[in-house]
Amino acid sequence: MNEKRIRVLVAKPGLDGHDRGAKVIAQALRDSGMEVVYTGLRQTPEQIVSAALQEDVNVVGMSILSGAHATLFPEVVKLLKEQGAEDVLVVGGGIIPEEDIPELKAAGIHEVFTPGTPLDKVVNYIKENVKN
Amino acid sequence: MFKQEQLDKISAKKKGWEEKLEATKKKRPERKNKFETHSAIKVEPVYTPLDLADMDYERDLGLPGEYPYTRGVQPNMYRGRLWTMRQYAGFGTAEETNKRFRYLLEQGQTGLSCAFDLPTQIGYDSDHALSKGEVGKVGVAIDSLQDMEILFDQIPLGKVSTSMTINAPAGILLAMYIAVAEKQGVERAKLNGTIQNDIIKEYIARGTYILPPEPSMRLITDIFEFCSEEVPNWNTISISGYHIREAGATAAQEIAFTLADGIAYVDAAIKAGLDVDKFAPRLSFFFNSHLNFLEEVAKFRAARRLWAKIMRERFGAKNPRSWTLRFHTQTAGVSLQAQQPMVNIMRTAYEAMSAVLGGTQSLHTNSYDEALALPSDESVLIALRTQQVIGYETGVCDTVDPLAGSYYVESLTNGVEEQAQEYIDKIDALGGAPKAIEFMQKEIHNAAYKYQVEIDTQERIVVGLNRFQMEEKKLEDLLKVDLTVGDNQERKLKKLRAERDNAKVESILAALREAAQGDANLMPIFIDAVKAYTTLGEICGVLRDVYGEYQQQIVF
Numbered sequence: 001m002n003e004k005r006i007r008v009l010v011a012k013p014g015l016d017g018h019d020r021g022a023k024v025i026a027q028a029l030r031d032s033g034m035e036v037v038y039t040g041l042r043q044t045p046e047q048i049v050s051a052a053l054q055e056d057v058n059v060v061g062m063s064i065l066s067g068a069h070a071t072l073f074p075e076v077v078k079l080l081k082e083q084g085a086e087d088v089l090v091v092g093g094g095i096i097p098e099e100d101i102p103e104l105k106a107a108g109i110h111e112v113f114t115p116g117t118p119l120d121k122v123v124n125y126i127k128e129n130v131k132n
Numbered sequence: 133m134f135k136q137e138q139l140d141k142i143s144a145k146k147k148g149w150e151e152k153l154e155a156t157k158k159k160r161p162e163r164k165n166k167f168e169t170h171s172a173i174k175v176e177p178v179y180t181p182l183d184l185a186d187m188d189y190e191r192d193l194g195l196p197g198e199y200p201y202t203r204g205v206q207p208n209m210y211r212g213r214l215w216t217m218r219q220y221a222g223f224g225t226a227e228e229t230n231k232r233f234r235y236l237l238e239q240g241q242t243g244l245s246c247a248f249d250l251p252t253q254i255g256y257d258s259d260h261a262l263s264k265g266e267v268g269k270v271g272v273a274i275d276s277l278q279d280m281e282i283l284f285d286q287i288p289l290g291k292v293s294t295s296m297t298i299n300a301p302a303g304i305l306l307a308m309y310i311a312v313a314e315k316q317g318v319e320r321a322k323l324n325g326t327i328q329n330d331i332i333k334e335y336i337a338r339g340t341y342i343l344p345p346e347p348s349m350r351l352i353t354d355i356f357e358f359c360s361e362e363v364p365n366w367n368t369i370s371i372s373g374y375h376i377r378e379a380g381a382t383a384a385q386e387i388a389f390t391l392a393d394g395i396a397y398v399d400a401a402i403k404a405g406l407d408v409d410k411f412a413p414r415l416s417f418f419f420n421s422h423l424n425f426l427e428e429v430a431k432f433r434a435a436r437r438l439w440a441k442i443m444r445e446r447f448g449a450k451n452p453r454s455w456t457l458r459f460h461t462q463t464a465g466v467s468l469q470a471q472q473p474m475v476n477i478m479r480t481a482y483e484a485m486s487a488v489l490g491g492t493q494s495l496h497t498n499s500y501d502e503a504l505a506l507p508s509d510e511s512v513l514i515a516l517r518t519q520q521v522i523g524y525e526t527g528v529c530d531t532v533d534p535l536a537g538s539y540y541v542e543s544l545t546n547g548v549e550e551q552a553q554e555y556i557d558k559i560d561a562l563g564g565a566p567k568a569i570e571f572m573q574k575e576i577h578n579a580a581y582k583y584q585v586e587i588d589t590q591e592r593i594v595v596g597l598n599r600f601q602m603e604e605k606k607l608e609d610l611l612k613v614d615l616t617v618g619d620n621q622e623r624k625l626k627k628l629r630a631e632r633d634n635a636k637v638e639s640i641l642a643a644l645r646e647a648a649q650g651d652a653n654l655m656p657i658f659i660d661a662v663k664a665y666t667t668l669g670e671i672c673g674v675l676r677d678v679y680g681e682y683q684q685q686i687v688f
Binding site: 017027067120 | 251256334337339380505598684
């Protein structure tokens with residue numbers, strides 16, 4: 001088997017400093033065999049997209065707990081498209097009210113994981129949906 | 133505490149009992165493969181005087197209000213006055229938060245606790261590009277003294293005490309608070325309250341840093357010095373384990389890393405030439421109260437004993453007030469679940485009870501809807517009522533430190549203290565907390581990952597999440613932050629910049645730049661600056677220019 005490893009960028013957009021979830025997910029993805037790059041805090045959508053292109057990732061996973069998801073998640077999708085990277089699977093997580101999820105999905109976020117999601121569910125979702 | 137003869141008798145009896153236990157276990161196997169606390173302290177089936185054979189009452193516990201303060205910082209604790217019931221609040225505009233503050237005071241809350249939005253905490257004005265989407269979200273937006281005047285409108289600052297969760301720009305927000313008070317005719321010497329002002333845990337766990345460690349520590353010692361002269365009743369720092377715990381730390385790590393940060397601040401202030409007994413009585417702490425009920429009680433007791441020894445033995449403080457660890461507690465945000473959210477009321481109540489049995493000076497109880505949104509008026513009221521029930525109905529406040537002498541609680545107190553002391557020694561060996569940030573982050577991350585794996589494998593049961601799940605109705609009436617807050621703040625800023633005396637602002641900013649390059653205390657110039665309606669972003673902009681920004685090391 002010489003399957004290409006899935007490459008993931010885990011990113012923290014905006015000013016939110018809560019990175020427990022982002023780091024736990026990053027480690028779970030890495031333990032499942034993916035190559036994971038974590039951006040660290042306070043990334044602008046532009047920085048995230050530029051890191052995604054530079055690292056040639058198949059997946060961008062973003063986490064926000066501050067409530068700024070409605071502004072920042074769609075911005076990342078838009079910039080990825082502008083750069084011709086619409087194949088990248090974009091997922092998000094954090095404290096995200098259920099009623100915001102349809103709008104995020106319509107804006108091109110493929111899946112949104114809310115509090116209480118088991119790690120396996122995120123890993124499996126990515127494995128099943130990534131375009132590798 | 134016990135005579136050898138007694139211990140020998142108990143030991144002999146216990147051997148026989150252990151055989152019985154093994155036989156029972158064959159018939160009734162134990163529920164879990166291992167019993168341990170969050171700090172991975174092994175929990176025995178029973179505790180006896182044998183576990184406390186080395187305990188010396190005078191040395192290890194003492195009486196309440198006496199060294200080493202294991203039993204509490206005052207002789208009569210809650211028989212005199214209950215803890216300060218202080219709900220953390222703040223969202224949207226200064227007008228909305230002012231309304232919430234006044235509502236809480238009317239409902240019997242006894243102190244204010246202010247949450248600021250992320251741009252305020254990181255020193256950006258609401259119209260900065262990086263503020264996009266964040267204005268008013270996790271706290272109130274404060275751009276200038278004008279917002280602060282609205283925030284405390286009709287709240288008598290000479291009578292309430294106010295805690296402000298502000299770190300990197302703490303001196304500037306304190307300057308604004310002083311300016312508002314003086315406008316109300318309240319002298320700064322009469323003000324009571326706290327600024328969090330704990331930058332090291334921002335680097336470790338919370339993330340709202342601005343400047344690198346060296347200038348940040350200088351701002352902190354400037355505040356210590358200024359307040360010891362001018363605002364003597366102000367708690368100049370709240371050295372915080374809360375966020376370290378929320379990030380995943382265990383109970384022992386929480387107090388170890390917090391006290392290590394405390395040691396770094398005391399070191400810095402002594403190096404800056406301050407007398408330890410002048411500033412140390414105003415140091416305060418902030419801890420988390422998590423779900424392992426008795427380990428949490430033990431943790432608070434262990435923290436008090438450790439700090440007393442550190443201050444007296446390591447720093448040679450002479451004033452008993454320098455030895456006492458006074459702390460605020462908040463129940464564990466991470467323990468709240470989005471599933472069956474009403475169950476969070478019970479979790480919070482037990483956590484609050486731990487804090488009270490641990491001798492907290494003030495307390496915030498989380499609201500049941502906080503895994504979903506900022507708390508509503510209704511949920512925050514239940515959270516406050518939870519504290520009132522503990523204080524007025526349960527009777528636990530009628531005697532001091534009621535769990536003292538429990539074989540288990542005293543053993544756990546020793547166990548948490550030992551583990552914390554080992555961590556403090558390790559951090560000392562690395563050169564102190566500011567040099568051990570990545571070490572602490574790695575430890576916290578490992579503990580967080582372990583906790584999540586335990587939940588996923590059902591080794592750790594969370595009611596409603598991985599067991600006892602059910603179909604449920606969605607919670608209604610969640611609080612929504614008005615999406616126009618950002619636009620309103622931008623409009624207010626535009627107007628402010630057009631109307632204020634801009635020549636004065638420019639000259640103050642130039643003076644600030646010069647002062648920041650020298651080593652005079654920066655507090656007086658912050659006060660001048662805010663009184664001239666210089667914005668928070670403008671002041672922090674100068675500091676960023678002079679000192680540069682902190683660059684995070686990525687650890688996971």
